[in-house]
Amino acid sequence: MKISLLTVGKTDVGWVREGLDLYASRLSHYVPFSVSEIPELKNASSLTKAQIKEKEGELVLKSVKASDRVILLDEHGKEFRSVEFARWIESLTLGGKDIVFVIGGAYGFSEAVYARCDGKVSLSKMTFSHQMVRTVFAEQLYRAFTIIKGEPYHHE
Secondary structure, eight states: OOEEEEEESOOOOHHHHHHHHHHHHHHTTTSOEEEEEEOOOTTGGGSOHHHHHHHHHHHHHHHSOTTSEEEEEEEEEEEOOHHHHHHHHHHHHHTOOOEEEEEOBTTBOOHHHHHHOSEEEESOSSOOOTTHHHHHHHHHHHHHHHHHTTOTTOOO
16 A cells, blocks of 8 residues: 655645655655656646646546545545544555545646545645645645654644
8 A cells, every 4th residue: 555646737846845855755654655746738828727627637537546545635625633634544544545645736626536536635724825735735644644653743
């Protein structure tokens, strides 16, 4: 079982990349973890929002396997406290399937991606940039594993 983070667009903000790399490195002590980036669409300015979502959705669906458990990071997803998130992650890992968390593009996900997903998680009621959420999510996933292992990173 491994966990991956699939993003639409490159991580091109330096401090976001540094934070993402830091937590990806820390996560590797608990679980095989990787980050994959789907390149941004070329000539996107000539497309409608719906067309962009459809084309990005096709690329997302090509990037996941039929056996993967796909979880979308989505504003309409379930919100967790960190301890609850840790317990949920622990239950997901018991299934033995690879888990792919997906951060969509600026306009969200296509209906086909929503139809394929196995769940949705919201990190907050607030909206974060698609760059920033990568590091925030990786830190929360790291925090979840330290909670699962009973390590002192998280304080209640």
